[in-house]
Amino acid sequence: MGIQATLRALADPTRREILNLLKHGKKSAGEITQAFSITAAAISRHLSVLKEADLIRDQREGKYIFYELNTSVLEEIMIWFSELKGGKEDE
Template sequence: MGFQESLKAMSDKTRREILNLLKDGDMTAGDIAAHFSMTQATVSHHLSVLKGGGLVTDRRDGKYIFYELNTSVIEEIMAWLIELKGVDKNEK
């Protein structure tokens, strides 16, 4: 699980929408899938890509599997972007 996988995971529209959903609190796989018009299997695939990129974690609670945003990876990406923008070259 590295940068590559995290950014690949974020680069899909459906997956970004999943992240936006999760922003407001944990959700079950079923509830997440209900927000989309694609198959549950497809959404499950997207969830596993997000998990592979470290952007979400999952936990089982009885019959349900809850997904949760993992913000630490988001911070890593932000750190890279800040570094990329860098100190303005004209400032020195």
């Protein structure tokens, strides 16, 4: 989906907080939902947007789905920001 979908996903503070939760390791949808005061349906939509942007991955384990960060996409964004910023040699 590219950088546009990634930036759109990162624009929402709830989605950024979900990413912060996942930096400590994989979590189930229920564990993620417990960290917020919004509905499970709203969390599910946020998780879908993050997954569509390839910022997270999901894995079924029994009856639970666990989510974890996809750090490769985050690294690509960091590289892009770094290149956009430029360095002294670009001045």
